[in-house]
Amino acid sequence: MMTSKAARLFLPMIPFAAILALWFIAPSIFPIPAYKLPTPQLVWEQFAATLSDGSLLKHVLASLERLALGFVIGNALAIPLGIAIGLNKHVSDLCMPLLTFLQSIAGIAWIPLAVLWFGIGNGAIVFVIANIIFFANLHNAVIGVEAVPESYRRAVRSLGASSTQTLFNVIVPGAMVQLLIGLRSSVAFGWRALIGAELIAGTTGLGYMTLDAVQWYQTETVILGMIIVGILWLVLDHAVFKTIENRTVIRWGLVRSD
Amino acid sequence: MNAARTRQGQKAIKGAIGIGLFFLAWQIGSSLSGVGSYFFPQPGDVFRAFVELWHKGILEAYLLDSLGRYFAGVGLGLLVGLIAALCLGLNKFIARMFTPLVSFFYAIVESAWLPIFVIWFGYGITTILTLLVYVVAFPILYNTLAGIRAFPPTYINAAKSLGGSRLQIITNVILPGLLPNIITGFRVGAGFAFRGLIIAEAIAATSGIGFLIFDGAANQQTDRTIVGMIVMGVLWLVIELFYLKPFEKATIHRWGLVVSAEGRET
Secondary structure (H helix, E strand, C coil): CHHHHHHHHHCCHHHHHHHHHHHHHHHHHCCCCCCCCCCHHHHHHHHHHHHHCCHHHHHHHHHHHHHHHHHHHHHHHHHHHHHHHHHCHHHHHHHHHHHHHHHHCCCHHHHHHHHHHHCCCHHHHHHHHHHHHHHHHHHHHHHHHHCCCHHHHHHHHHCCCCHHHHHHHHHHHHHHHHHHHHHHHHHHHHHHHHHHHHHHHCCCCHHHHHHHHHHCCCHHHHHHHHHHHHHHHHHHHHHHHHHHHHHHHHCCCCCCCC | CHHHHHHHHHHHHHHHHHHHHHHHHHHHHHHHHCCCCCCCCCHHHHHHHHHHHHHCCHHHHHHHHHHHHHHHHHHHHHHHHHHHHHHHHCCHHHHHHHHHHHHHHHHCCHHHHHHHHHHHHCCCHHHHHHHHHHHHHHHHHHHHHHHHHCCCHHHHHHHHHCCCCHHHHHHHHHHHHHHHHHHHHHHHHHHHHHHHHHHHHHHHCCCCHHHHHHHHHHCCCHHHHHHHHHHHHHHHHHHHHHHHHHHHHHHHHHHCHHHHHHHHHC
16 A cells, blocks of 8 residues: 555656656757757756746746736626626627627737737736636636526525525525636636736746747746746646635535546 | 527527627727727728738738648647557556646646747747647647546456457547547647637747737737737637537537546546
């Protein structure tokens, strides 16, 4: 039992180690110039240097702040509107075709207009992130509300509940699973768009850091940025959102955990 | 039947009204704001830009470029994803070993790869195609590995006890069982790839819809940017409707795989 657990932890290290080893020895086997593939030591030194002068942390925090802001704005608009659409057939018929179309252009295609309207930097990026997060969760809110059986609503109403009570005691809890799924997947969309938006419209942030480094052929910064993008997302998704899911949805027995 | 059709008709009319209201609000907003066509183009400006781009043949050329890149990239990505899934997937042991590595690379979003692809392959088609292959292959690989780890051993044991050979088990039990995972991964990847194409064209191309959107803004032709956005939206809806949905229907629905996939989860 112990050995199999240790093996399970140890096994996944093998591919990582193999890639790292390959990366170490690649420059001595193939004639790859350092600007195309800097050595792991160089990337590590760049990590240590940017960590100690605080510039790395500045970029990471700038990215996370935008994501958080876009997340709050996008969902604060999407959830109420999604509930309204889900509750009312007329609103749904009126809005859905337009929203479906707007959803298909949500995100990075808005960067040029956002830059024009809000200037390069924070404003434009937050607009783009909020935009994509809005559309990513709107659909989930609509589905969630539509999945609450009409008879539940009628039953509570006939027992004398007000429409506010119906909303907060029946509809919102009933749609909760879908809403939480939407929150999680909307962050994934937002994160993708964030890095893309920062490439083009950033003056700080991880995306900006990597594309800016291309101009100076600082490939070690590019690779460092990529590794941090990967790790940050895994931490965000696993530590934050899986935990929230475990604490809420799975605990309430609404869906079964794997 | 008839009632359903009236309901459909009503829905279409209301939807058209919604879109009409949007254009009306846009028209009123842009003429009231008085900030000028560069800052906030009117629907008419955008329509004129559309006609101009179409007459000059620019729009058609860009559309074909984008479509060609998209389908080439997605097709190659599907192929690479399937081959990788087959190599890493036919064994639970290997699947478990490689899952964290795959999750890590899956977590490095495509935009983060764009700078290094530019350094490696320069600005151009190689960078764009590599990006699309990457963004399609990883969701397929990731979903397939997840499917393999959760694959019920009883299915395999049942086939074995009935005398199935290793090859038969792979082709008749494991592959059909994993198909929903592969298709889900492909769906996700094809969606990401469309956005990836736009950003890749913005940075590494001199043609295509993504280029049109960003180049228009760079040349202060905001109306062209909006033409690009609208074409992009229509293009995606068309791809979804005529390519991805039929693909799903032809595979999942036809073979009734959705039912078996759901049955497995409970």
